[in-house]
Structure formats: structure tokens, C-alpha cells
Amino acid sequence: MKDKFKVAVGAVKAISPIDGRYRPKVGTLALYFSEEALIKYRIKVELTYLLFLSEKGIIKKITTGQKKELLSILDQFGGKQALRVKEIEATINHDVKAVEYFLREALAPFNLNIEEYIHFGLTSEDTNSLALSLSIKEARDQVILPAIKEVVNKLSEMVYSYRSLPMLGRTHGQPAIPTTVGKEFLVFTIRLQKEMKNLSLLPIEAKLNGAVGNFNAHLVGFPEADWIALSAEFIKSLNLVPNQFTTQILPADSYLRLFQSLSLINSIIIGLDQDIWRYISDNYFLQKPKKGEVGSSTMPQKVNPIDFENSEGNLEVANAIFGLLVKKLAISRLQRDLSDSTVKRNIGVAFAHSLVAYKSSLIGLEKVIPNESFLREELLDHWEIVTEGIQTILKSTGDSRAYEKLKEFARGKKLGQGEIKNFTSELKVSPKIKKRILALTPLNYLGLAETLVEKGLKVTNFEFSEETNENKKK
Numbered sequence: 001m002k003d004k005f006k007v008a009v010g011a012v013k014a015i016s017p018i019d020g021r022y023r024p025k026v027g028t029l030a031l032y033f034s035e036e037a038l039i040k041y042r043i044k045v046e047l048t049y050l051l052f053l054s055e056k057g058i059i060k061k062i063t064t065g066q067k068k069e070l071l072s073i074l075d076q077f078g079g080k081q082a083l084r085v086k087e088i089e090a091t092i093n094h095d096v097k098a099v100e101y102f103l104r105e106a107l108a109p110f111n112l113n114i115e116e117y118i119h120f121g122l123t124s125e126d127t128n129s130l131a132l133s134l135s136i137k138e139a140r141d142q143v144i145l146p147a148i149k150e151v152v153n154k155l156s157e158m159v160y161s162y163r164s165l166p167m168l169g170r171t172h173g174q175p176a177i178p179t180t181v182g183k184e185f186l187v188f189t190i191r192l193q194k195e196m197k198n199l200s201l202l203p204i205e206a207k208l209n210g211a212v213g214n215f216n217a218h219l220v221g222f223p224e225a226d227w228i229a230l231s232a233e234f235i236k237s238l239n240l241v242p243n244q245f246t247t248q249i250l251p252a253d254s255y256l257r258l259f260q261s262l263s264l265i266n267s268i269i270i271g272l273d274q275d276i277w278r279y280i281s282d283n284y285f286l287q288k289p290k291k292g293e294v295g296s297s298t299m300p301q302k303v304n305p306i307d308f309e310n311s312e313g314n315l316e317v318a319n320a321i322f323g324l325l326v327k328k329l330a331i332s333r334l335q336r337d338l339s340d341s342t343v344k345r346n347i348g349v350a351f352a353h354s355l356v357a358y359k360s361s362l363i364g365l366e367k368v369i370p371n372e373s374f375l376r377e378e379l380l381d382h383w384e385i386v387t388e389g390i391q392t393i394l395k396s397t398g399d400s401r402a403y404e405k406l407k408e409f410a411r412g413k414k415l416g417q418g419e420i421k422n423f424t425s426e427l428k429v430s431p432k433i434k435k436r437i438l439a440l441t442p443l444n445y446l447g448l449a450e451t452l453v454e455k456g457l458k459v460t461n462f463e464f465s466e467e468t469n470e471n472k473k474k
Helices: 002-013 023-033 035-055 064-075 079-092 095-110 124-161 181-201 216-221 227-237 253-281 306-329 339-344 347-367 372-380 383-396 402-410 417-425 431-438 449-459 466-473
Strands: 166-171 174-180 285-287 368-370
Touching (some): 124 181, 124 253, 124 347, 124 449, 166 181, 306 339, 306 347, 347 368
16 A cells, blocks of 8 residues: 555656656556666666677686676666666766766676776767667567557457448548448558558667777777677677767667657557547447546536547657657767757657557557447438449440539439439439449448458458457447
8 A cells, every 4th residue: 555655646746747647557668768777778788798898808708607797787786776876977977987887886796807898998879879779679679569569459350340330431521432440440450560560670770889980999909809890799699780880979860760660650540549539429439438437527428539539649749759859869960969868868758658649549449339320320311422333333334424414413412312213213224224223322332341351451460269259249
């Protein structure tokens, strides 16, 4: 109970909604983007680099036992150790140097006599680029992509379940042509699937080449070493891509491509959120009320589409930050300036707002079901939507004025089945053609919607299961 109270107090005192209201939804990102996480990533870089130098014979050999002692510093790193780094930083006013001094303290009890090689030849941006690249890559792979995948999986389930359920399609907001619920959700599903794959394959770069990118300090320290090859090998050992052509800072291009990919994914989901919001407003979809929840402070009947609204708002905030990051980080003055550093600290904020949104959209999707009776009624209330099919059939018989005839008959009008029958009866065409025309209804004029769904689900690797079928029944 006491811990819960502490969490609550922290939430109400937080300035940012990410560390307050939304903390329960995004807490896992603290493992990648919190101050403690950043310090831990820096320590990982410094220790693995030290071990790498030893393995390559650049510095004295570190035994297996000594290696375990070194790595124990990383394994045991937590809040207490992070606070010690911050204490050192408060004195010297340099965050990366504080990590070096912390490691010197931590290594002292082991009597390894290798403290002088900590941070050897490196500039702060070597450590930072490697640490930040690791955090971005791991957050993408372990948190963001799985969260997007959950949305895609839910959408795929809905696509399959409602693949043949007719609904009125609208263009320019007006009744247009029948489609199916599944087909319309498929469009979003395929778009997300494609960009999710692109996001997963984007390489993330890092650098390790010194104060202006020329290995100056490395070369004078150990001139016989092939530092270009060693740098590339070390970066690759961390599953990152080396960029050996830099100033003091790593060009942020690989980050920017990732941010742009996430922005596109976010924009696709904004479109999904807005469409579902409209479908709910138009009574196409119903929301399952959750017992105990309140929809309005004054209107007791309300069940609001708040999950989709929450998602939309958070995605817009995330994309605003991603947009700033793309604009800002593409440029650096001369060999470097520090204005990028404070901006980069907001990368995790953009990830967090995105994650809140993905979870909100997923919750919203779990709550909505098509209003099948209304969808049917609305279709049967708009027989004018089959006039495209009628004029196309007439065109296929060679009628050069087919479009004009249907335009004169239907434009701007709401038609019923009887009016379609009367129009057809007056056409000078064969009984066979009339029969084809009269076979068209708002419920069956669906083209290849269901076939497209079947093809699309193969792209998403969606597999039908009895559970899916049961979900549809519910």
C-alpha cells in the first residue's frame, strides 16, 4: 500500500504527463530512455570498449576472472549507482566524464590497474552516440515494434471477421459505393504492415573516431593499430552500423529515417482513429460500455470514443517532437555544437507518446463492434449507390450515353428500390441485361472486396483460428 501511495504522489507531482498520468502505460521505456538508463548504456559502452581493447591486444590482457569483475559493475548498476554518477556530475559539470570517474571508483577495489584506459581516445560523443543508438534500437525492437504489431494483429482479426460485412462507402463524405467493413480496415492494416517492416529493417548508426572524427588521439596513443578497422569491428559487435565519416558528432541521418518512419506509422493510425471516430458518430460502430466507467460528468447516457481521441492527441504530440528532431538534428554547426544534446533527450518522450497512443488505439479496437443492423438499413436506404454499376452494364452493351442517362436519373437524389426498377423497365435493352441490372443491390454490389481481403491477409501473415471465429460471434 505504501509503494502504491508513493507512485500516486509521484504521478500527481510530475510536470510531464508521460511521467505522471501515463507512467503506468510507458514505464517500460524507462529501461531505455530514463537518465538512469542513459548512464547505464554509457557504462556498458565504456566497459565493453575497455574489454575490446584488451581482447585486441591494444592494452594489457584482462583475465576471465577480471572480466567478470568488470561486468559485475554493469550487472549491479541501479538507482544507487546512478545517483552517485549524478553526484560526481554536479561537482564537475560534465555528464560523460562523471561516468568515467564513477568507473574509476568502481574499478579501484579490483586492483586491475587499467583505470587509465577507461574512455581511451574517446570523445564524449563517441560514448553518447553508441549509448543513444543502443537505446533507440532496443526500444524500437523490444517495445515499439511489438506494440504496433498488437494493433496490426487486432486489425487483421477484424478484417477477417468482417471481410464480407457490407457497409456504405463514402467519398467526399457523401454516399458513394458499397464496400465491406473488413476491406476498409484492411487498407490500414496493409499500410501499417508495410511501414512496420520498413521500420524494423532500418539500420542504426554509431561512431567511434575521436574529437573531430579523425582518430587523432587513438593514433598517437597506439600508432601501430588499425583504428579504422577496430572501430568498425567494435561498433558491429554491438549490432550497430559504423559511420566512419563524421565530425565530432554522428550525423543523425539513421535516427531521422527512423523518426520519419514512426511519424508515418503514427499518421496512419491517426487516420484510423479519425475514421473509427466518425464511424461511431455515424452509428456504424457500437462501443461496449465498461462497467463502472463514466462517459460524461453530466450526461449519464454517454459512451465516448475517448480511446481513439487519446490516441490521436498523443500521436500528434509525438509527431510534433519527431518533426522537431528531424529538423534540428539534420544540422550541426562546424565540428559540433551542443544544442542537439538537449533536443535528443526528448527522443524517449516521442517514443512514449507513441506508445500511449498504440495502447489506446488497441483498447478502443477491443471495444468496438459493427452495428450490423444499421449498416444494412443504411445501405438499403441508398439504392442510388448502384447506379455506377447500372451505367457500367449499359456501357458494356455499347450505350455511349450510359453515364449521362444515369446522371440525369440519379445525381443529387436519394433513390429507392422501386425507382431503380422503374428506371430499368424503361431501358431499351434485352431482358437478359435488365435481369443483370436488377440483380444489383446495395448489399451485393461489392466488387472483389472479399477477394482483396483474402489476398491482403496473406501479406499480414494472419492465420484464421477458432478463437477468431468466436470473437466474431461475440
